[in-house]
Amino acid sequence: MYVLGRGESDLDGGTDRDDDRPPHTARIGSFLARDGSAGAAVGVDLDRPHAGVVFGKRGTGKSYTLGVLAEELADADGVVPIVVDPMGVFAGLDAVGGRVVDPKVRPASIPPSAWPDLLGLDPAGGPGSLVWRVVADAVGADAVDGEGGDEADSAGSEPSSPSLATLREAVAAADAPAETRRAAANHLRLAESWGVFDADAPPVASLAADGDPAVLDLAGVPDAAAAAVVRAVARGLYDARIAGDLPRLPWLLVDEAHAFFGGIADPALRTLLTRGRAPGVSLVCATQRPAALPSVAVSQSDLLVSHRLTAARDVDRLAEAEATYLAGDLASRLPEGVGEALVVDDATETAHTVRVRERRTPHEGESPRASRLSDAESR
Numbered sequence: 001m002y003v004l005g006r007g008e009s010d011l012d013g014g015t016d017r018d019d020d021r022p023p024h025t026a027r028i029g030s031f032l033a034r035d036g037s038a039g040a041a042v043g044v045d046l047d048r049p050h051a052g053v054v055f056g057k058r059g060t061g062k063s064y065t066l067g068v069l070a071e072e073l074a075d076a077d078g079v080v081p082i083v084v085d086p087m088g089v090f091a092g093l094d095a096v097g098g099r100v101v102d103p104k105v106r107p108a109s110i111p112p113s114a115w116p117d118l119l120g121l122d123p124a125g126g127p128g129s130l131v132w133r134v135v136a137d138a139v140g141a142d143a144v145d146g147e148g149g150d151e152a153d154s155a156g157s158e159p160s161s162p163s164l165a166t167l168r169e170a171v172a173a174a175d176a177p178a179e180t181r182r183a184a185a186n187h188l189r190l191a192e193s194w195g196v197f198d199a200d201a202p203p204v205a206s207l208a209a210d211g212d213p214a215v216l217d218l219a220g221v222p223d224a225a226a227a228a229v230v231r232a233v234a235r236g237l238y239d240a241r242i243a244g245d246l247p248r249l250p251w252l253l254v255d256e257a258h259a260f261f262g263g264i265a266d267p268a269l270r271t272l273l274t275r276g277r278a279p280g281v282s283l284v285c286a287t288q289r290p291a292a293l294p295s296v297a298v299s300q301s302d303l304l305v306s307h308r309l310t311a312a313r314d315v316d317r318l319a320e321a322e323a324t325y326l327a328g329d330l331a332s333r334l335p336e337g338v339g340e341a342l343v344v345d346d347a348t349e350t351a352h353t354v355r356v357r358e359r360r361t362p363h364e365g366e367s368p369r370a371s372r373l374s375d376a377e378s379r
């Protein structure tokens, strides 16, 4: 088997399973020959942490490919997939022991400085700065804000957290004009209505406690709340690994990843991209809008999987891999078929066309078809 992400010198000898798969390898598909026939099996290295992207325009198989990777991670020792599922298409992973989680995070997992932005308030304005101050007082200004700081400071078990009701009480009692207090309290009440904040939420590390996939179901969750969850989980996994609280290597698989860059979750995702591999946290971002991802997502990725892309700006983002072996007309090298992809392997500096294997678990990402609805009606 050809293993992506594993340089020649890393190659594991022997096999430990009933197929021909080397240990700690995800079997994702097979090489696709020019005549359309399937060639040798292709795997992805799971022994070491990686950063990866899965690109492709709508319906080309991105979520499906992410699901294949999740199945393989569920099957391997020492690793655990945590899937960010904004469209509600990964519930089928329960067939391999996965559980769909109604995401809850502690308010203290969002740093005080990020609260105004999270609530849509100007950090320099009255209500925004009041919320910032109140959260900082409640959690201790340097208890959680690890971004840009010394990682050791933020390591350790998750800090205890005030509830949003407690924060609202602190706002009400603050020395500020009534109008400012009212506006701040209203925004905190709105955040309460999202239903994702819970002072007693289990620590993020518990998502990865038993090695079975955890699917964070964010379907129908407002964008700001979903971003808060992604930030808390990404950062929480990173901190838990640094603190030694997590005995296995987590893989955070983020579908519709473009929605999480440029907002509240952005710093935590960038931390995983640039520094996640040292403590052993992998990140794989899937998107139909590669151009909406920051350049660092591609430049830091050692695994690139690209289904069909047509928009020039999206192909350009892929080209930023700066790999000389990608030179030439990249768009024309991207395969046409659903489930087919160009995979770029940094470890061996090669690019190959691959057909992603079929899922073992149900995939729920298929778009509804009017024709099928009318079929059903006429029956």
Ligand SMILES: Nc1ncnc2c1ncn2[C@@H]1O[C@H](COP(=O)(O)OP(=O)(O)OP(=O)(O)O)[C@@H](O)[C@H]1O
Pocket (backbone or CB within 6 Å): 056, 057, 058, 059, 060, 061, 062, 063, 064, 065, 288, 338, 339, 340, 355, 356, 357, 358, 359, 363, 364, 365, 366, 367
């Ligand atoms: N490797 C594959 N083998 C077989 N069928 C596949 C494969 N990949 C995708 N498909 C089929 O294509 C459909 C679309 O795939 P998927 O939902 O992953 O698209 P997507 O690129 O994530 O689209 P969207 O951007 O709308 O989420 C799937 O429902 C499945 O039927």
